Amino acid sequence: MTEYIGYVAGALTVVSFLPQVLRAWRTKQTDDLSFGMFALLITAGLLWITYGVMSTDWPVIATNVGTVALNCGILGAKIRFGRRRARGAA
Numbered sequence: 028m029t030e031y032i033g034y035v036a037g038a039l040t041v042v043s044f045l046p047q048v049l050r051a052w053r054t055k056q057t058d059d060l061s062f063g064m065f066a067l068l069i070t071a072g073l074l075w076i077t078y079g080v081m082s083t084d085w086p087v088i089a090t091n092v093g094t095v096a097l098n099c100g101i102l103g104a105k106i107r108f109g110r111r112r113a114r115g116a117a
Contacts, residue, residue: 033086041093048097051104058109065102069095 051057072095079087 030086033084034089037086037090037093040090041097044094044097044101048100048104051101051108055104055108057101057105060101060105062102062105065098065105068098069102072098 051060072091075091076088076095079085079091
């Protein structure tokens with residue numbers, strides 16, 4: 028039962044990032060998003076994946092693979108659309 032609670036909590040955590048990813052790519056508006064925050068979230072997620080692998084904790088691994096992927100999507104939008112706007116303003 029404990030593992031199932033972990034999977035449900037992990038799924039909800041991952042899904043919670045999806046609206047921000049979709050919005051960033053649809054609107055191309057990322058000025059208010061913090062590059063530093065997403066870089067830290069990705070780093071933390073990679074460390075959690077390492078921890079999960081070392082302790083064979085599959086809910087931790089699955090959750091953090093999902094969150095790292097979605098946070099990379101947000102950070103990618105920040106980099107792509109931030110540069111485009113900066114070039115357009117110059």
